[in-house]
Amino acid sequence: MSRDSMRISENACTIVLNGEQALMLSQKAVFLMSDKVLLLSDLHIGKSSHFRREGVAVPSSMHASDLLKLGYLIKQLNPKRVFILGDLFHVGLNYDVDLFKGWRDAFKDTDIILIKGNHDRFEASKSCELGIEILDDYILNDKFHLRHIPGNFHYDGLLTISGHIHPAVRVFGKGRQTATLSCFHLSEHKLVLPAFGEFTGRHIISPYPGDRIFAVIEGGSSGKVVEIR
Template identity: 45%
Template structure:
């Protein structure tokens, strides 16, 4: 689904990423690379193939949109270095896009490691009337695009059935991206009157309120 904000066009993708058409920029939040390896290290029964899925999905996005820039809106890695960093290095070397990391609260890996891969690290990024951050920051001056919350939405049916879906959460001055990574969990939100929920299904993004 494509939405328009302040004369700019944003494609909401079923992966949880957003393609900013005007800037030829791919926006991705909360990948939490390394989290699966961290869980496995401490005995959680998480399949090894789940690690490869994050990188496979990232590669599919880049191949599809061919962005000039990729901006990760924080929490690219879950914690300290582990074996997934080597996979990340391989992935970075496979793409030609400029990569920017807007640092999140989980991004504790030394900036020197990112600099060696020519990845810029910033506390925030302002482009025109848009302010890209990790944590939500609502102001009257800019439109905020962010992550951190891992937004989700519960769709209730007539027979007590319930679907729990990731979503893009849009309010008048903000767009919150869902978590991109596997096994990241959701925070289920209740929209206010002027908010919009774009729920992510297997095959499409749907406006549900």
Template identity: 40%
Template sequence: MTISAGTPFQFLDQDLLLLPQKAIYWKQENALIAADVHFGKVGHFRKAGIAIPRNMEQDDLAALSDLIYEFQPEKIYFLGDLFHSDINNDWDWFVLWRSQFPKVEIILIKGNHDIISDKHYTDLGIILHKQLQIGPFLMLHHPLADATQQAPGGYVLCGHIHPGVNLVGRGRQSVTLPCFAFGKNQAILPSFGKFTGRVAIISHKADRIFGVLKDKVIAIG
């Protein structure tokens, strides 16, 4: 199937495509980049007796599958919080999904929710890192503690805070959109998972903000 068109963004001499599925396609690396998928969060809440629709997890896996079929990436970089909790029933869905794309290299930058034993990941051929420098980018999970200071490994791509941007209309109606936030020294990606929530962020003058709508990504600032 053909997915919704993304927004091209040339940055640091790299060709990025910002996708409404809240991921990035990086042309030079033929790679997808996504943050904060939080697989297993639905199972975690259901295990605690909270009624959450089961199909939310499958929807995220289906969205990833569609991106793979569309772009045929060699690699997927996950910027932390791939799986939300300890092993639960949702892990079986993830294992099944992984088996469908054995040739795609999967690299996980471990986040604070990635508490499953490393062996579970490595048994699936998933490569683990605390941080990773690729080209001009330094891939992390957490944003820089001081965003005014440049990281020694390059421009940071990260997640963790599930960024959003608040838009106010002429009639004072407002909406908060998930967003890609490119600052001077780092870019914070929106959370890929549907069951993650989002927070509003403050946009500095140097920031490039791209809001995510259902079928497109729009430049806001």
């Protein structure tokens, strides 16, 4: 194990999901250890370009750093398969698609499967062009049901893992301190991942009693995932 991959697991939070050892990474992804599967969601590539095309002057090409981060995780963890749980692209196949293709070439050997999200408005036939497999949902090892929108139902015995929500919690400290943190939201039958992309926005959730919240304290290589209660 390299020093970097050591650090990745040190900063992560270890948890058992449906009998499987998993790491909740401070890079806002989940790594299933025995199957070597990397799960992440909501990159929204092309969001900044979309803004710019509509005349809103946000900085361009922020998404390169999201892909760099994903590349870093792939290099360090060497996953067999990577599942992106939807919203890889912000508006259909957009202007940053070349950016993605270029990146994809550098990681040809890794299988990447996209579970289609509500933002991914393009034909499944594009999968070849992008070099990824595209599915509506997927059952992994008879343990996990991977889909984009969490939904209100679940299959018996399966844990639904999804994205879409961009969950975050507001934490309070003494002296009127507050901070909003992206989080993993785990309830009885569902795990919702935080948005992997940087320029994506967050939705503050109101968890129910019994839910578990794992907040992501971002800070590059020194970030951390901690459970809060």
